[in-house]
Amino acid sequence: MESGIRLLKLITGETIIADVELDKLKKNATLKQPLIFSILNKSDGSVSMMATKWVESMFTTHKIKTYHIVANVQPSESMYQLYTESLEDLENESYDYSNEEQTKQDEFDELVDYMRDIINDTNTLH
Numbered sequence: 001m002e003s004g005i006r007l008l009k010l011i012t013g014e015t016i017i018a019d020v021e022l023d024k025l026k027k028n029a030t031l032k033q034p035l036i037f038s039i040l041n042k043s044d045g046s047v048s049m050m051a052t053k054w055v056e057s058m059f060t061t062h063k064i065k066t067y068h069i070v071a072n073v074q075p076s077e078s079m080y081q082l083y084t085e086s087l088e089d090l091e092n093e094s095y096d097y098s099n100e101e102q103t104k105q106d107e108f109d110e111l112v113d114y115m116r117d118i119i120n121d122t123n124t125l126h
Contacts, residue, residue, distance in 0.1 A: 009071035017083045031062045051086035
């Protein structure tokens with residue numbers, strides 16, 4: 001089993017890419033910055049890949065047992081490049097939670113307005 005940037009197939013069926021480091025006895029693997037790729041089918045018929053963190057956590061390193069790894073292969077050049085670019089994008093991303101909260105408030109306000117309209121509509125059965 002090899003170390004370095006590797007494409008891993010896990011017993012869960014997940015395919016991830018990470019910087020893998022094996023312990024001396026090769027019983028545990030440390031996964032640094034593991035990403036999982038999702039295939040997105042766009043409405044125009046095209047396909048793209050999106051990278052996300054394997055585990056949504058503040059930690060970027062995870063340890064797993066090596067028997068959870070079904071396959072450990074070197075990624076293609078394009079997958080390697082996609083991995084490194086995705087890491088850069090994820091590191092540079094600063095998520096604006098205040099915008100998300102405003103969106104939730106706007107959706108709630110729309111729902112309240114809709115419910116008021118229904119209640120005031122005498123033709124609606126309740």
